[in-house]
Amino acid sequence: MNARSDQIQRYCADGDQTAFRLFYRAEAPKLWKFLVTRGCDRDAAYDLLAESFLRFTQTVCRDPRAPVALLYRIAINLRIDAHRRETVAATDAVENLDELPVAAPAESDDHAHVRALVKTLPESEQNLLLLRYWIGLSHKEVAQVLGSPEGTVRRQCAEALEKLRERWGSEVIHAAG
Protein backbone atom coordinates (compact mmCIF):
# COMPACT_ATOMS: atom_id res chain seq x y z
CA MET A 1 0.00 0.00 0.00
CA ASN A 2 2.88 2.33 0.69
CA ALA A 3 4.06 1.95 -2.88
CA ARG A 4 0.63 3.05 -4.07
CA SER A 5 0.69 6.03 -1.75
CA ASP A 6 4.16 7.01 -2.96
CA GLN A 7 3.01 6.82 -6.58
CA ILE A 8 0.07 9.08 -5.93
CA GLN A 9 2.15 11.52 -3.94
CA ARG A 10 4.59 11.74 -6.85
CA TYR A 11 1.66 12.34 -9.18
CA CYS A 12 0.26 15.07 -6.96
CA ALA A 13 3.56 16.75 -6.19
CA ASP A 14 5.25 16.61 -9.60
CA GLY A 15 2.44 15.70 -11.97
CA ASP A 16 4.26 12.41 -12.61
CA GLN A 17 2.12 10.65 -15.23
CA THR A 18 4.20 7.48 -15.06
CA ALA A 19 3.46 7.14 -11.37
CA PHE A 20 -0.23 7.53 -12.07
CA ARG A 21 -0.10 4.89 -14.79
CA LEU A 22 1.65 2.45 -12.46
CA PHE A 23 -1.04 3.03 -9.86
CA TYR A 24 -3.74 2.47 -12.45
CA ARG A 25 -2.19 -0.75 -13.76
CA ALA A 26 -1.91 -2.12 -10.23
CA GLU A 27 -5.39 -1.21 -9.07
CA ALA A 28 -7.62 -1.24 -12.14
CA PRO A 29 -7.91 -5.02 -12.66
CA LYS A 30 -8.67 -5.63 -9.01
CA LEU A 31 -11.19 -2.80 -8.89
CA TRP A 32 -12.90 -4.18 -11.98
CA LYS A 33 -13.19 -7.60 -10.35
CA PHE A 34 -14.48 -5.99 -7.18
CA LEU A 35 -17.17 -4.14 -9.11
CA VAL A 36 -18.19 -7.35 -10.82
CA THR A 37 -18.46 -9.14 -7.48
CA ARG A 38 -20.58 -6.26 -6.21
CA GLY A 39 -23.13 -6.97 -8.90
CA CYS A 40 -22.04 -4.92 -11.86
CA ASP A 41 -22.50 -6.09 -15.39
CA ARG A 42 -19.08 -6.65 -16.97
CA ASP A 43 -19.49 -3.76 -19.43
CA ALA A 44 -20.93 -1.52 -16.75
CA ALA A 45 -17.94 -2.38 -14.58
CA TYR A 46 -15.62 -0.79 -17.18
CA ASP A 47 -17.73 2.37 -17.15
CA LEU A 48 -17.76 2.50 -13.38
CA LEU A 49 -14.04 1.85 -13.33
CA ALA A 50 -13.40 4.78 -15.65
CA GLU A 51 -15.73 7.06 -13.70
CA SER A 52 -14.15 6.03 -10.40
CA PHE A 53 -10.64 6.80 -11.61
CA LEU A 54 -11.79 10.06 -13.16
CA ARG A 55 -13.26 11.29 -9.88
CA PHE A 56 -10.25 9.90 -8.10
CA THR A 57 -7.89 12.10 -10.13
CA GLN A 58 -10.00 15.13 -9.30
CA THR A 59 -9.98 14.58 -5.55
CA VAL A 60 -7.00 12.51 -4.51
CA CYS A 61 -4.50 15.36 -4.31
CA ARG A 62 -6.43 17.01 -1.50
CA ASP A 63 -5.35 14.16 0.76
CA PRO A 64 -3.11 11.60 -0.97
CA ARG A 65 -2.32 9.54 2.13
CA ALA A 66 -4.75 6.65 1.54
CA PRO A 67 -5.38 6.57 -2.21
CA VAL A 68 -6.60 2.98 -2.46
CA ALA A 69 -9.20 3.53 0.23
CA LEU A 70 -10.37 6.67 -1.53
CA LEU A 71 -10.60 4.86 -4.87
CA TYR A 72 -12.75 2.09 -3.42
CA ARG A 73 -14.90 4.56 -1.54
CA ILE A 74 -15.62 6.39 -4.79
CA ALA A 75 -16.26 3.14 -6.62
CA ILE A 76 -18.65 1.82 -3.97
CA ASN A 77 -20.58 5.09 -3.91
CA LEU A 78 -20.84 5.12 -7.70
CA ARG A 79 -21.95 1.51 -7.63
CA ILE A 80 -24.68 2.35 -5.11
CA ASP A 81 -25.83 5.28 -7.27
CA ALA A 82 -25.88 3.13 -10.39
CA HIS A 83 -27.73 0.44 -8.53
CA ARG A 84 -30.38 2.90 -7.43
CA ARG A 85 -30.77 4.16 -10.96
CA GLU A 86 -31.04 0.76 -12.48
CA THR A 87 -33.25 -0.59 -9.67
CA VAL A 88 -31.69 -3.95 -10.19
CA ALA A 89 -31.32 -6.08 -7.11
CA ALA A 90 -27.66 -6.42 -6.27
CA THR A 91 -28.21 -9.92 -5.02
CA ASP A 92 -29.37 -11.00 -8.45
CA ALA A 93 -26.18 -9.75 -9.98
CA VAL A 94 -24.07 -11.29 -7.28
CA GLU A 95 -25.72 -14.60 -8.00
CA ASN A 96 -24.44 -14.31 -11.53
CA LEU A 97 -20.93 -14.40 -10.18
CA ASP A 98 -20.64 -18.12 -10.56
CA GLU A 99 -21.75 -17.88 -14.17
CA LEU A 100 -18.57 -16.01 -14.99
CA PRO A 101 -15.85 -18.08 -16.55
CA VAL A 102 -13.05 -18.78 -14.15
CA ALA A 103 -9.53 -17.62 -14.85
CA ALA A 104 -8.04 -21.05 -14.84
CA PRO A 105 -9.84 -24.23 -15.83
CA ALA A 106 -8.47 -26.15 -12.89
CA GLU A 107 -9.98 -23.98 -10.24
CA SER A 108 -10.52 -25.90 -7.08
CA ASP A 109 -13.98 -26.32 -5.62
CA ASP A 110 -12.76 -24.58 -2.50
CA HIS A 111 -12.70 -21.23 -4.26
CA ALA A 112 -16.26 -21.49 -5.51
CA HIS A 113 -17.28 -22.76 -2.09
CA VAL A 114 -15.70 -19.78 -0.35
CA ARG A 115 -17.36 -17.36 -2.77
CA ALA A 116 -20.68 -19.02 -2.19
CA LEU A 117 -20.20 -18.78 1.55
CA VAL A 118 -19.32 -15.09 1.34
CA LYS A 119 -22.43 -14.51 -0.75
CA THR A 120 -24.58 -15.76 2.10
CA LEU A 121 -23.52 -12.79 4.22
CA PRO A 122 -25.23 -9.38 4.10
CA GLU A 123 -23.74 -7.07 1.50
CA SER A 124 -22.17 -4.76 4.08
CA GLU A 125 -20.30 -7.70 5.60
CA GLN A 126 -19.27 -8.90 2.15
CA ASN A 127 -17.78 -5.46 1.50
CA LEU A 128 -15.95 -5.59 4.80
CA LEU A 129 -14.40 -8.97 4.17
CA LEU A 130 -13.46 -8.27 0.57
CA LEU A 131 -11.89 -4.91 1.31
CA ARG A 132 -10.01 -6.27 4.29
CA TYR A 133 -8.84 -9.68 3.14
CA TRP A 134 -8.91 -9.51 -0.65
CA ILE A 135 -8.08 -5.90 -1.47
CA GLY A 136 -5.77 -5.79 1.53
CA LEU A 137 -6.86 -2.56 3.15
CA SER A 138 -6.13 -2.00 6.82
CA HIS A 139 -8.96 -1.70 9.32
CA LYS A 140 -8.44 2.05 9.36
CA GLU A 141 -8.69 2.28 5.58
CA VAL A 142 -11.78 0.08 5.50
CA ALA A 143 -13.29 2.42 8.08
CA GLN A 144 -12.55 5.34 5.76
CA VAL A 145 -14.13 3.55 2.83
CA LEU A 146 -17.29 2.60 4.66
CA GLY A 147 -17.53 5.73 6.80
CA SER A 148 -17.59 3.80 10.07
CA PRO A 149 -15.42 4.03 13.18
CA GLU A 150 -12.35 1.80 13.13
CA GLY A 151 -13.43 -0.09 16.24
CA THR A 152 -16.77 -0.88 14.65
CA VAL A 153 -15.03 -2.20 11.55
CA ARG A 154 -12.79 -4.45 13.64
CA ARG A 155 -15.77 -5.85 15.52
CA GLN A 156 -17.83 -6.36 12.37
CA CYS A 157 -14.91 -8.08 10.63
CA ALA A 158 -14.50 -10.47 13.54
CA GLU A 159 -18.24 -11.19 13.57
CA ALA A 160 -18.35 -11.79 9.81
CA LEU A 161 -15.39 -14.14 10.01
CA GLU A 162 -17.02 -16.01 12.86
CA LYS A 163 -20.21 -16.41 10.81
CA LEU A 164 -18.18 -17.79 7.94
CA ARG A 165 -16.42 -20.24 10.22
CA GLU A 166 -19.72 -21.46 11.62
CA ARG A 167 -21.27 -21.90 8.19
CA TRP A 168 -18.13 -23.53 6.85
CA GLY A 169 -18.16 -26.02 9.72
CA SER A 170 -21.90 -26.76 9.44
CA GLU A 171 -21.66 -27.33 5.68
CA VAL A 172 -18.80 -29.75 6.16
CA ILE A 173 -20.87 -31.62 8.73
CA HIS A 174 -23.89 -31.69 6.38
CA ALA A 175 -21.70 -32.89 3.52
CA ALA A 176 -20.24 -35.63 5.69
CA GLY A 177 -23.69 -36.65 6.93
Add this chain to the structure above:
Amino acid sequence: MRPGEKHIEEAIAAAFERLPDPDPTRLKSLEERLSRAAFRARRRERPRWTYWWLILGLAATGAAAWWAGEYFTGEPFDNDVVPHTPSAPAFESGGESRDDDVHEPAGGIEDRAPNAESAAGTGQSPTIYRRERY
Protein backbone atom coordinates in the same frame (compact mmCIF):
# COMPACT_ATOMS: atom_id res chain seq x y z
CA MET B 1 -14.08 -29.13 11.78
CA ARG B 2 -14.11 -25.33 11.79
CA PRO B 3 -11.20 -23.72 9.98
CA GLY B 4 -9.03 -21.12 11.62
CA GLU B 5 -9.44 -17.43 10.93
CA LYS B 6 -6.14 -17.29 9.08
CA HIS B 7 -7.26 -20.08 6.78
CA ILE B 8 -10.51 -18.27 5.99
CA GLU B 9 -8.73 -15.01 5.33
CA GLU B 10 -6.38 -16.67 2.87
CA ALA B 11 -9.26 -18.58 1.28
CA ILE B 12 -11.20 -15.37 0.68
CA ALA B 13 -8.21 -13.70 -0.96
CA ALA B 14 -7.49 -16.72 -3.14
CA ALA B 15 -11.12 -17.30 -4.14
CA PHE B 16 -11.72 -13.77 -5.37
CA GLU B 17 -8.29 -13.42 -6.92
CA ARG B 18 -9.23 -16.34 -9.18
CA LEU B 19 -12.07 -14.41 -10.77
CA PRO B 20 -11.64 -13.68 -14.48
CA ASP B 21 -9.42 -10.78 -15.36
CA PRO B 22 -10.71 -7.80 -17.34
CA ASP B 23 -9.94 -7.35 -21.01
CA PRO B 24 -6.43 -5.85 -21.20
CA THR B 25 -7.18 -3.87 -24.37
CA ARG B 26 -10.15 -2.14 -22.76
CA LEU B 27 -8.11 -1.41 -19.68
CA LYS B 28 -5.34 0.00 -21.88
CA SER B 29 -7.69 2.30 -23.76
CA LEU B 30 -9.13 3.48 -20.44
CA GLU B 31 -5.62 4.09 -19.20
CA GLU B 32 -4.90 6.42 -22.12
CA ARG B 33 -8.07 8.40 -21.56
CA LEU B 34 -7.52 8.60 -17.82
CA SER B 35 -3.91 9.69 -18.20
CA ARG B 36 -5.03 12.63 -20.30
CA ALA B 37 -7.75 13.43 -17.79
CA ALA B 38 -5.29 13.16 -14.94
CA PHE B 39 -2.91 15.51 -16.73
CA ARG B 40 -5.71 18.04 -17.22
CA ALA B 41 -6.76 17.65 -13.58
CA ARG B 42 -3.23 18.48 -12.45
CA ARG B 43 -3.12 21.51 -14.74
CA ARG B 44 -6.39 22.73 -13.28
CA GLU B 45 -4.93 22.44 -9.79
CA ARG B 46 -1.96 24.66 -10.60
CA PRO B 47 -3.71 27.97 -11.39
CA ARG B 48 -4.87 28.23 -7.79
CA TRP B 49 -1.26 28.53 -6.72
CA THR B 50 -0.44 30.70 -9.70
CA TYR B 51 -3.08 33.21 -8.68
CA TRP B 52 -1.78 33.38 -5.16
CA TRP B 53 1.77 33.94 -6.39
CA LEU B 54 0.49 36.64 -8.74
CA ILE B 55 -1.32 38.40 -5.89
CA LEU B 56 1.75 38.12 -3.70
CA GLY B 57 3.96 39.54 -6.47
CA LEU B 58 1.62 42.47 -7.04
CA ALA B 59 1.52 43.23 -3.34
CA ALA B 60 5.31 43.09 -3.10
CA THR B 61 5.68 45.36 -6.15
CA GLY B 62 3.24 47.86 -4.70
CA ALA B 63 5.02 47.88 -1.36
CA ALA B 64 8.38 48.36 -3.08
CA ALA B 65 7.03 51.21 -5.20
CA TRP B 66 5.55 52.92 -2.17
CA TRP B 67 8.80 52.59 -0.25
CA ALA B 68 10.84 53.86 -3.19
CA GLY B 69 8.50 56.85 -3.57
CA GLU B 70 8.92 57.73 0.05
CA TYR B 71 12.67 57.28 -0.15
CA PHE B 72 13.39 59.36 -3.26
CA THR B 73 10.74 62.06 -3.17
CA GLY B 74 9.84 62.41 0.46
CA GLU B 75 11.19 65.11 2.78
CA PRO B 76 14.67 64.33 4.02
CA PHE B 77 15.18 63.61 7.62
CA ASP B 78 16.43 66.60 9.56
CA ASN B 79 19.07 65.23 11.81
CA ASP B 80 20.02 68.65 13.09
CA VAL B 81 16.78 69.13 14.94
CA VAL B 82 17.40 69.24 18.60
CA PRO B 83 15.36 66.54 20.24
CA HIS B 84 12.52 67.82 22.26
CA THR B 85 13.08 67.45 25.92
CA PRO B 86 10.07 67.08 28.06
CA SER B 87 9.37 70.01 30.23
CA ALA B 88 9.49 69.68 33.92
CA PRO B 89 6.28 68.42 35.41
CA ALA B 90 4.06 71.02 36.82
CA PHE B 91 3.53 70.94 40.48
CA GLU B 92 0.00 70.23 41.28
CA SER B 93 0.01 71.26 44.87
CA GLY B 94 0.52 74.75 45.97
CA GLY B 95 0.32 76.27 42.56
CA GLU B 96 3.91 77.34 42.75
CA SER B 97 6.32 77.02 39.86
CA ARG B 98 9.94 76.23 40.42
CA ASP B 99 11.71 79.19 38.98
CA ASP B 100 15.06 77.61 39.80
CA ASP B 101 14.63 75.04 37.01
CA VAL B 102 13.75 77.52 34.27
CA HIS B 103 16.94 78.46 32.46
CA GLU B 104 15.63 81.54 30.81
CA PRO B 105 17.50 84.76 30.76
CA ALA B 106 16.20 87.45 32.94
CA GLY B 107 14.50 89.22 30.07
CA GLY B 108 11.47 87.76 28.25
CA ILE B 109 11.07 86.89 24.58
CA GLU B 110 9.85 90.33 23.87
CA ASP B 111 13.07 91.67 25.24
CA ARG B 112 15.35 89.40 23.26
CA ALA B 113 13.86 89.62 19.79
CA PRO B 114 14.77 93.20 19.05
CA ASN B 115 18.26 92.57 20.32
CA ALA B 116 18.76 89.64 17.96
CA GLU B 117 17.53 91.63 14.99
CA SER B 118 19.61 94.54 15.85
CA ALA B 119 22.65 92.33 16.25
CA ALA B 120 22.06 90.78 12.81
CA GLY B 121 21.56 94.20 11.34
CA THR B 122 24.82 95.46 12.67
CA GLY B 123 26.76 92.49 11.41
CA GLN B 124 27.69 91.24 14.80
CA SER B 125 25.90 87.92 14.28
CA PRO B 126 26.42 85.36 11.43
CA THR B 127 23.69 85.27 8.80
CA ILE B 128 21.68 82.14 9.29
CA TYR B 129 19.10 82.63 6.58
CA ARG B 130 18.95 85.04 3.71
CA ARG B 131 16.06 85.41 1.30
CA GLU B 132 16.99 84.81 -2.29
CA ARG B 133 16.79 87.81 -4.54
CA TYR B 134 15.65 87.34 -8.08
